[in-house]
Amino acid sequence: MRNIERYADHAEEIQRGVLRRLVHAAENTEYGKKYHFDKIRLYENFAQRVPLNDYESLKDYIDRMRHGEENVLWKGRVQWYAKSSGTTNDKSKFIPVSKCGLKHIHYAGGTDSVAIYLYRHNPDSEMFSGKALILGGSHQPNCNLPQSLVGDLSAILIENVSKFVGHFRVPSKATALLPDFEEKRLRIADETIGQNVTNLSGVPSWMMSVIHSILDKTGATTLDEVWPNLEVFFHGGVAFTPYREQYRRIITSPRMHYVETYNASEGFFGIQDDPSSPSLLLMIDYDVFYEFIPLEEVGQPDPHIIPLWEVEPDRNYAMVITTSCGLWRYQIGDTVRFDSVRPYRFRISGRTKCFINAFGEELMVDNAEQGLEEACRLMGAEVEEYTAAPVFMDNDGHCRHQWVVEFRKEPESVEAFADVLDKTLQSLNSDYEAKRYKDLTLQRLEIVVARKGLFNAWLKSRGKLGGQHKVPRLANNRDIIEQILELNS
Numbered sequence: 183m184r185n186i187e188r189y190a191d192h193a194e195e196i197q198r199g200v201l202r203r204l205v206h207a208a209e210n211t212e213y214g215k216k217y218h219f220d221k222i223r224l225y226e227n228f229a230q231r232v233p234l235n236d237y238e239s240l241k242d243y244i245d246r247m248r249h250g251e252e253n254v255l256w257k258g259r260v261q262w263y264a265k266s267s268g269t270t271n272d273k274s275k276f277i278p279v280s281k282c283g284l285k286h287i288h289y290a291g292g293t294d295s296v297a298i299y300l301y302r303h304n305p306d307s308e309m310f311s312g313k314a315l316i317l318g319g320s321h322q323p324n325c326n327l328p329q330s331l332v333g334d335l336s337a338i339l340i341e342n343v344s345k346f347v348g349h350f351r352v353p354s355k356a357t358a359l360l361p362d363f364e365e366k367r368l369r370i371a372d373e374t375i376g377q378n379v380t381n382l383s384g385v386p387s388w389m390m391s392v393i394h395s396i397l398d399k400t401g402a403t404t405l406d407e408v409w410p411n412l413e414v415f416f417h418g419g420v421a422f423t424p425y426r427e428q429y430r431r432i433i434t435s436p437r438m439h440y441v442e443t444y445n446a447s448e449g450f451f452g453i454q455d456d457p458s459s460p461s462l463l464l465m466i467d468y469d470v471f472y473e474f475i476p477l478e479e480v481g482q483p484d485p486h487i488i489p490l491w492e493v494e495p496d497r498n499y500a501m502v503i504t505t506s507c508g509l510w511r512y513q514i515g516d517t518v519r520f521d522s523v524r525p526y527r528f529r530i531s532g533r534t535k536c537f538i539n540a541f542g543e544e545l546m547v548d549n550a551e552q553g554l555e556e557a558c559r560l561m562g563a564e565v566e567e568y569t570a571a572p573v574f575m576d577n578d579g580h581c582r583h584q585w586v587v588e589f590r591k592e593p594e595s596v597e598a599f600a601d602v603l604d605k606t607l608q609s610l611n612s613d614y615e616a617k618r619y620k621d622l623t624l625q626r627l628e629i630v631v632a633r634k635g636l637f638n639a640w641l642k643s644r645g646k647l648g649g650q651h652k653v654p655r656l657a658n659n660r661d662i663i664e665q666i667l668e669l670n671s
Contacts, residue, residue, distance in 0.1 A: 291450025
């Protein structure tokens with residue numbers, strides 16, 4: 183905690199030190215030699231020499247690493263690869279996870295999440311009196327190389343976790359790594375119902391599915407009846423907003439805490455350190471060096487890229503990372519907005535490819551989440567899953583946003599819910615409001631009510647049920663929503 187408290191006054195010093203360490207460690211790699219890492223002393227040299235990358239520009243290097251080549255993007259041989267959603271040209275991306283990255287990024291984030299919780303959220307915690315229910319995905323051998331694995335990051339973390347940590351977690355490793363999520367959640371229920379579970383870790387949507395399996399099996403109304411000492415849920419992967427009320431309804435204990443984390447296949451970046459604020463503290467002393475691109479310049483041939491110490495509050499930035507997993511100036515695809523800079527606290531505002539800007543409205547995911555939260559609050563509804571996309575022109579020549587929403591608790595009037603959502607989005611986003619003016623450019627949004635289980639059925643049809651997979655919230659085209667609508671019909 184003393185190290186974390188240095189963030190406020192020493193951010194530039196800490197980040198410059200991280201970059202020096204990463205560049206020095208990779209001097210003798212193929213990538214380091216190509217860009218003369220041995221001559222890089224300052225961030226300014228690094229920014230001049232090393233190009234901006236995305237997965238496509240690093241893919242050939244990563245493919246060679248997956249087949250066993252050493253000293254390519256990072257020193258030595260990287261054995262583990264986190265599989266995440268694909269690119270335009272490939273079904274999946276394979277993100278290298280080095281030993282350094284495991285220790286100094288992913289496990290460091292897990293350790294700090296607990297430290298911050300004990301120090302800032304709940305000094306009277308008794309979480310270590312019981313077990314942690316940690317959800318994970320699955321993995322499989324990588325290119326038939328010995329001890330090399332590819333799969334969900336959560337599965338890689340469980341596979342490599344120390345025996346000491348393993349003593350405090352459930353379910354068994356065999357159950358945690360099952361590939362079939364439907365079988366897994368039933369086995370988790372069987373293995374954990376009789377345990378003293380004090381804390382949960384996982385993606386809110388998948389954890390909710392496991393909880394309902396446990397409630398169904400026990401006949402309990404709330405999770406407190408099953409685990410009376412439950413006190414904290416460390417969650418990440420998707421925004422918590424659509425699930426908050428559902429969790430409050432099934433976990434009624436006033437002692438319950440929620441700690442949001444920003445952990446991805448590419449790294450562990452943020453932790454909610456202030457229980458009164460939804461902002462996340464940017465973790466700046468891991469093996470991650472941060473840069474940012476103003477959102478309006480994303481995709482331009484020569485965008486203006488800035489280091490952390492030059493960001494401004496209340497602007498949307500695309501995040502660029504350099505890590506000890508061999509990701510150099512890598513565009514992660516997420517966008518963030520800083521609420522403060524001493525220390526650097528931020529919110530995840532969306533994805534560089536997950537927004538709607540078909541008519542100049544620039545609707546971001548955080549607008550959508552806040553709009554749904556307000557509509558649910560006023561209409562007494564609960565949203566399970568959703569996605570939205572533009573209707574460019576219907577038979578009447580009208581343009582609008584179309585939302586497919588799976589309700590856990592449907593509002594009395596879906597049309598009234600749509601009205602509240604639409605008006606809330608206008609209050610949150612001036613560009614959306616301008617396009618909605620007198621219905622000239624955009625008509626009021628449309629809501630299509632999804633059948634129960636629709637989004638899980640869509641994920642299952644793509645082989646992505648469970649693990650860290652999630653439904654894309656917003657899209658600038660109709661590719662995904664048309665697949666979902668077809669399954670709904």
